[in-house]
Amino acid sequence: MTSSLLKRPLQLTLHPQDVLPEGMSWRLHEGYVRSATWDLEGESITLGLWAPGYLITSEDPVINPLELQCLTTVVVEHIELDTSEQLKHLLRERQMLAELLTIQRIRSGDLRLLTLLSWIGQAHGQVNSHGCRLSLSELNLTHRSLADICGLTRVTVTKLLSRLRAEGRLVAIGDSDLLIPSQL
Template sequence: MFASTRDKNLIFPYRKEHKDVYSRSLIITFSKGQFIPQTAEKLWLLKKGAVKTLSGSEAGKTNILGYWGEGDVIGSSLSKVNTYEAQCLNTVEAISVSLEQGRFLFKEISHCIQQTDELLRIIRTEKMYSRLSSLLIWFASKFGSQVLQGTLINIRLTHQELAEIIGATRVTVTRLLNQLEQEEMITRPRRFAIVIKNFGLLESKRQ
């Protein structure tokens, strides 16, 4: 199931109170597209990579719950949905943490709650242009890396996924992305790749 494991001594340090979490832990590596197994007794502390959490509805539709990266804690025990899945968007390194050990991760879990609140704030924004702009800024802040043109969002985002997050149609998202590109707020060097060219200008335009 897992691609590889590595010794606990290679785990990057967080804080002193994490010593108990790491004492008997291995880094587990998952490949892009793999689903991280979920049980009610375990959490996962992400060390590297990006994960998308999903839930299935009674109608058979898949709903996106959130996007998570380095330092985030995920797990079905943190959610009330009936079906909880975590899919790797790229190579992911994670540490399996028991609920007992999870008491040392209060700061990380609190951050995840704040992140969920921020996404809810974004999707409640009245104007679709502002919703999409805010979402792209959020993705770039969390998963971005600096390139010559600006900040590259380091995960694959389809127009349909962006539409589902902000509650729009795919056609609307395509139109808005084209508008942002024409306004030189973003550039798309290749398919599914988005670069924020100017954070400050995009933030001012989303108001």
């Protein structure tokens, strides 16, 4: 066996709902991952949504427990973070936490959900002059997972999505894509 084979980094392909091994750092090549913890009642708290190209880690977490859960089929590569990569990751993680906390503090449920969808769309969708398009199926985001992220119930999310579509604040495109129109 050659030494180059021995030095190949660990690569994993995981399926939706799988959890990345703890205490390791990864480069996300394909798919989407949610970082999460739980409150005292066992309710999930989303800490971040990670897309291809990001570095994700559960090494030395500030919050315990910390879980990196696959939203979709995911391909990751184990990496050793150097100091600059650690700093870059911490800054992005801090920014994402602040953005999610700000969204979760919006009192109005419809505005909270619309802001969350816009945030997800800006980060993981397609932005053009008409607005922001995002695919809930590509991200494997169900009404339940949207509810978990923004602190609403699944029933409330379903009702709000219907109302926002009826009001034209969201436009359904196909079965699972949404357009969040630009504000005029």
